[in-house]
Amino acid sequence: MIREVLRFIIKSNLVIEVIDAREPDLTRSKMIEKFALNRNKKVLIVLNKADLVPRDILEGWKKIFEREGFPTVYISATMHLGTKILRDKIKEVLRGNEGTVIFVGYPKTGKSSIINALKGSHSASTSKIPMAHGYTKAIQKFKIDSKIYAWDSPGIIPPDGNELEKVIRGVNVDKLEDSVKAAIMLFERIRKYNPNAISETYGIEFNTPYEFFEKLALRRGWIYKSTKEPNIDEAAKAFIRDYHKGKIIYYVPPLSMIDDKNSSL
Ligand SMILES: Nc1nc2c(ncn2[C@@H]2O[C@H](COP(=O)(O)OP(=O)(O)OP(=O)(O)O)[C@@H](O)[C@H]2O)c(=O)[nH]1
Numbered sequence: 001m002i003r004e005v006l007r008f009i010i011k012s013n014l015v016i017e018v019i020d021a022r023e024p025d026l027t028r029s030k031m032i033e034k035f036a037l038n039r040n041k042k043v044l045i046v047l048n049k050a051d052l053v054p055r056d057i058l059e060g061w062k063k064i065f066e067r068e069g070f071p072t073v074y075i076s077a078t079m080h081l082g083t084k085i086l087r088d089k090i091k092e093v094l095r096g097n098e099g100t101v102i103f104v105g106y107p108k109t110g111k112s113s114i115i116n117a118l119k120g121s122h123s124a125s126t127s128k129i130p131m132a133h134g135y136t137k138a139i140q141k142f143k144i145d146s147k148i149y150a151w152d153s154p155g156i157i158p159p160d161g162n163e164l165e166k167v168i169r170g171v172n173v174d175k176l177e178d179s180v181k182a183a184i185m186l187f188e189r190i191r192k193y194n195p196n197a198i199s200e201t202y203g204i205e206f207n208t209p210y211e212f213f214e215k216l217a218l219r220r221g222w223i224y225k226s227t228k229e230p231n232i233d234e235a236a237k238a239f240i241r242d243y244h245k246g247k248i249i250y251y252v253p254p255l256s257m258i259d260d261k262n263s264s265l
């Protein structure tokens with residue numbers, strides 16, 4: 001799967017790396033960045049889900065990535081905020097030249113939502129691309145500007161790292177060995193950065209993560225028929241899915257901003 005992504009990077013002129021603005025450090029892929037830069041491809045970073053993060057924090061991350069040499073924009077694909085800025089940035093980075101763009105990123109960072117937001121009324125064109133197994137599948141390109149196209153199917157980077165990192169990197173919850181354990185790790189991380197996020201999102205009061213998942217399961221009617229116990233596994237999965245859907249508001253500030261403003265974090 002990753003090989004397919006690398007092949008598209010090689011065929012493109014610009015790589016747009018989509019990351020989750022709540023967790024920029026954990027949802028960027030330095031491997032993909034290096035691969036692209038080594039092949040003389042430009043890399044533009046998009047911090048998506050910006051509706052969940054305050055502007056000064058977004059500006060802080062943008063500065064950090066730009067200092068590293070990556071042009072960076074932040075947007076909210078689902079709220080259609082920043083799409084013009086993104087379009088203009090793509091033009092600027094390509095310096096008026098013709099080009100094809102590939103969107104890459106971990107699952108659930110919002111690649112498809114961005115593509116949909118950018119498509120708007122622009123027409124799509126099709127080209128035949130040979131795929132694995134000897135089949136030829138039509139891969140759509142769509143127009144971003146008069147001379148700029150983007151591949152319609154984004155490159156998905158398989159989630160790697162430890163259990164918590166995999167969850168933050170959009171792993172499919174059904175692939176987790178122990179979804180309750182993983183959900184508790186996510187729960188603790190969210191609570192560290194926004195102590196009220198979970199109770200506010202769900203309107204549930206609790207003292208422990210376990211109690212939260214029990215109450216969530218009971219409220220949704222997820223109960224084992226035989227024992228009448230709450231199915232906390234189902235609740236844990238739903239919680240992780242809600243996180244992926246951008247329903248839980250918290251963010252990790254850049255280290256430099258933590259030191260400046262709030263050394264207790
Ligand atoms: N709050 C918020 N949620 C968003 C935003 N963009 C996408 N989402 C949500 O995040 C989830 C994933 O979005 P997708 O566009 O499907 O992400 P993707 O990167 O294409 O995901 P894969 O195809 O699984 O790799 C969806 O539930 C979106 O509604 C955003 O700007 N803000």
Ligand SMILES: [Mg+2]
Pocket residue numbers: 111112113154
């Ligand atoms: Mg997608």
